[in-house]
Amino acid sequence: MASAASGADTAAPALLEAAIKPLPVTILSGFLGAGKTTLLKRILQADHGLRIAVIVNDMAELNVDASIAGSIVESKEQLVAMQNGCICCTLREDLLVEVARLAKSGSFDYLVIESTGVSEPLPVAETFTFESDDAPLSKVARLDTMVTLLDAVNFGADLDSMDYLEDRDWAPKEEDERNVSQLLIDQLEFADVVIINKIDLADEPSVGRIEALVHRLNPHAKVLRSTKGDVPLESILNTGLFSMEEAARAPGWLKELRGEHVPETEEYAVTSFVLRSHRPFHPARLNALMDSKLFSAGAVAASKSVAGAPGAHAEGEAEEAEEAAAAAASSEGLSEATKAVMRGEAGYIVRSKGIAWVASGEGGMTYRGDWSHSGRLVGLEPAGRWWAAIPKENWPEGMTPYGWVDEEGVGDRQTEIVVIGMGMDKERVEAALRTCIVTDEEFAAGPAAWAEWEDPIWGDVDWEEHAAEQDGEEDEEEHGHDDCGHDHHSHECGEEGCDECEEDGHSEDEEDNAEAEA
Ligand SMILES: Nc1nc2c(ncn2[C@@H]2O[C@H](COP(=O)(O)OP(=O)(O)OP(=O)(O)O)[C@@H](O)[C@H]2O)c(=O)[nH]1
DSSP states (O other): OHHHHHHHHHHHHHHHHHHSOOEEEEEEEESTTSSHHHHHHHHHHSSOOOOEEEEEEESSSSOHHHHHHHTTOSSGGGEEEEESSOTTTTTHHHHHHHHHHHHHHOOOSEEEEEOOTTOOHHHHHHHTTOOOSSOOHHHHEEEEEEEEEEETTTHHHHHHOOOBGGGGTOOSSTTOOOBHHHHHHHHHHTOSEEEEEOGGGSOHHHHHHHHHHHHHHOTTSEEEEOSTTOOOGGGTSSOOOOOHHHHHHOOHHHHHHTTOOOOOBGGGTEEEEEEEESSOBOHHHHHHHHTSHHHHSHHHHHHHSBTTBOOOOOTTOHHHHHHHHHHHHTOTTOOHHHHHHHTTTTOEEEEEEEEEOBOOHHHHHHEEEEEEEETTEEEEEEEEEOGGGSOGGGSOTTOOOSSOOOTTSOOOOOEEEEEEEESOOHHHHHHHHHTTBOOHHHHHHHHHHHTTSOOTTTTTOOHHHHHHHHTTOSOGGGOHHHHHOOOSSTTTOOOTTOHHHHHOOOOOOHHHHHHHHO
16 A cells, blocks of 8 residues: 555654654853863763763864763764864854764763853854754754853953953954953853852852852852862753753843842842933043943952952052052042042942943934943943934834833933942942933033043944944945954953054944843
């Protein structure tokens, strides 16, 4: 019976697919040297009875971690080494193929992926949601747990680092614009489980401070402490913790913005608040604050200070302290209370994120500022148009303005920034930020007058070029900052010899915009 036979033929793959239980996957991320391979070895050597396959990704030609894992695994099939690239970007396609192959082989109960130290968790996680005819990965594999390891000794220094990946020879591809502290925060904010490793080398108060900060940065994550990755395996395998939706909502700043206030950690004075205003920032005053110790001392200084009484600074920071003091001294129009905050006397901001309205003439009236800060790197870049700057008839269907609207239906320009700090006196810090907002008199003067002000933030932005970029009329390659690899904003780059940074340029992060708008 030909028809019955062909029916059986077509049914077979479907039956097979239904029979395959999606292979659960744990991804280990964390900076170079955080302890990923050590944890992987522990997983492989433990007495759990699971047949575990591993994928080890290494940036170098020589996959050292794979050879370590190779000395432990029982069969060649169990280990896949992916090298010379990163599974979050250049090797993403290969990852998809390999995971599908391991899953379909039916030989394994579990898959552990050790990513490179520089891999971004979001694109790796997204790989598991790909639906294609060749490799519908979600049918055969299931992302179970995202684990991020932190090095308890280097965490503060990495968070405070001004380095870009390129500076450390960590960049997996050319024109990599990422910086170290932002990547660290990304790995942390996207995790289901954060392991603070190497606690044998750190003192208890330092570990406590890191733990408090991690809870604040990612309230969704389970936070564990370990020496040499010694954690209960059930806390990282088959936890069922990963959910794409939950991961997208996980960052502490986003929760704060949505009004889901995270309980404060009084012991380490890890606190947060949302700065909201319907008036713009005065560019010179804001610039002085951004250049001050409030933003540039970060976690290292905080981790070296007594809880709630910050002020002690790491060696080699004397120069920066002097610069900050100079910034404080030169900040005209700022009160003594604000200057004290700028000297770090009210603690430090470790992470802040949101949108800002800058009184930068017509440019500021038209374009939103995307505020993204981690550690000591503060980025404030002109991004998409305020809805109020677009004729209402041109709004996409169903579009509502970002926030506040006046009776005439315009006026969504505003500032909304989540501020997370350590050893931070939030009342004093918020008051200092508010002194950077225009006064009644300045506000009344309006955009024409603002355009005459000295504007160290966006004074050198070519708005026409920015408009063209926004409208997608320009070839990205021609953009200054794509070339130098740094974001726009003098606070971020400021390196000698970077003409592009000095002249102009700004990059946009659409994902962040979308997040901020969500
Ligand atoms: N003292 C101490 N050393 C540790 C601990 N965990 C790992 N190490 C050591 O730190 C070094 C780096 O650990 P790895 O496990 O190779 O780190 P990794 O994250 O895999 O590093 P990359 O592969 O370079 O990304 C090794 O020498 C480990 O033995 C720990 O908890 N305490």
